[in-house]
Amino acid sequence: LYVGGRGYDPGDRLGRITRRLEALGEGEAPVTADDMASIQADTYSNLGATLTPHLLTAVGALQEELAEPGTHPGLTELAAGLDAGQRARLGDAAALLEAWSFETPAALDAAAGSAEANDSAATVLFNVWAVRFASAALGDEAMVLGRGAGTWLAGAMVAIFARPGELATGLADETGEALLCDDLGTPAVIESCTLVALRALGNALAWVASPSGFDDEDPATWRWGALHRLTLGSLLPSDALAVPPPDDPDPALDGGYPRHGDNFSVDASSPGLGDLDFVYDHGPAMRHVTLLGGGAPPRTMLALPGGQVMDTRSPHWRDLMDTHWSKNAYFQLPWSTDEVRAHHETRWVFE
Numbered sequence: 001l002y003v004g005g006r007g008y009d010p011g012d013r014l015g016r017i018t019r020r021l022e023a024l025g026e027g028e029a030p031v032t033a034d035d036m037a038s039i040q041a042d043t044y045s046n047l048g049a050t051l052t053p054h055l056l057t058a059v060g061a062l063q064e065e066l067a068e069p070g071t072h073p074g075l076t077e078l079a080a081g082l083d084a085g086q087r088a089r090l091g092d093a094a095a096l097l098e099a100w101s102f103e104t105p106a107a108l109d110a111a112a113g114s115a116e117a118n119d120s121a122a123t124v125l126f127n128v129w130a131v132r133f134a135s136a137a138l139g140d141e142a143m144v145l146g147r148g149a150g151t152w153l154a155g156a157m158v159a160i161f162a163r164p165g166e167l168a169t170g171l172a173d174e175t176g177e178a179l180l181c182d183d184l185g186t187p188a189v190i191e192s193c194t195l196v197a198l199r200a201l202g203n204a205l206a207w208v209a210s211p212s213g214f215d216d217e218d219p220a221t222w223r224w225g226a227l228h229r230l231t232l233g234s235l236l237p238s239d240a241l242a243v244p245p246p247d248d249p250d251p252a253l254d255g256g257y258p259r260h261g262d263n264f265s266v267d268a269s270s271p272g273l274g275d276l277d278f279v280y281d282h283g284p285a286m287r288h289v290t291l292l293g294g295g296a297p298p299r300t301m302l303a304l305p306g307g308q309v310m311d312t313r314s315p316h317w318r319d320l321m322d323t324h325w326s327k328n329a330y331f332q333l334p335w336s337t338d339e340v341r342a343h344h345e346t347r348w349v350f351e
Helices: 012-026 033-040 046-067 073-080 084-098 115-144 151-162 193-209 319-323 337-343
Strands: 287-291 299-303 331-333
Touching (some): 012 033, 012 046, 033 287, 033 299, 046 073, 046 084, 046 115, 046 151, 073 193, 084 115, 115 151
Antiparallel strands (some): 287 299, 299 331
């Protein structure tokens, strides 16, 4: 489990930032502050872009087995157990994932059938599948190591499909695929990664369509922002000091701020791979872009979570979160004394 043993970020965010910067460097136009801000707000699903093609290959193998039984003997039993409805849903799932741009919008207000809504539904399906697959393929090994399934296994998940020959555990003679996918609890059977991926997809579709998910089989109703929400907890043991609090009067914030992004997106918003609770409580502590040079004073664009006054009765208790950070928007920071005086609202004198 060498690849899975890494306890740090697998490098997806750094890789995406590097590619974005290289693309800007290849252009003729000068790089702007807005360009840099757009990188900080990048919501591309790096893990989705890496694993989805392999998942679609697995679905393709199943469809071949359904069309001609015996084509993939390891999938014969699975294919035979699918009813017409399950077959149709797997086909719809494949079409949804094939059309995914790997953007991950919250999309609560997106029109059904729009590209934004479809991307959001695909984000839902992929992330539920990723949790199910991490548990099914690697949960038994994680248990032996005394750990739970989680994002620390992402490197192993990628290697299972992209670089199986590099795994110390090697390939299974029976399947020709990574031995890591085999279930340690079924010693008489060697499960293939393809089979485990397909079972996880079936489980993901069932969960999303259940009351625990959206209680609807139609992907047109699935919105990532309904599941993927952010609440900033307080350092003090009080839910009333959370942002937003559980009793926030805005129904759109019930359960937290609807957010884009997923595991290892540049705009950090990882919900983890340990369970199907996609609410998270962390993110960038600061988004910061500063322009220097040209004989002009520095100009800083800033976004901070929370507010500037630690008093819930103040309009500035969480205004930075509501009007800037949660919307990936920025305010301009006053640098000079004259700028501070020109923009100040109140003055406090301590004696």
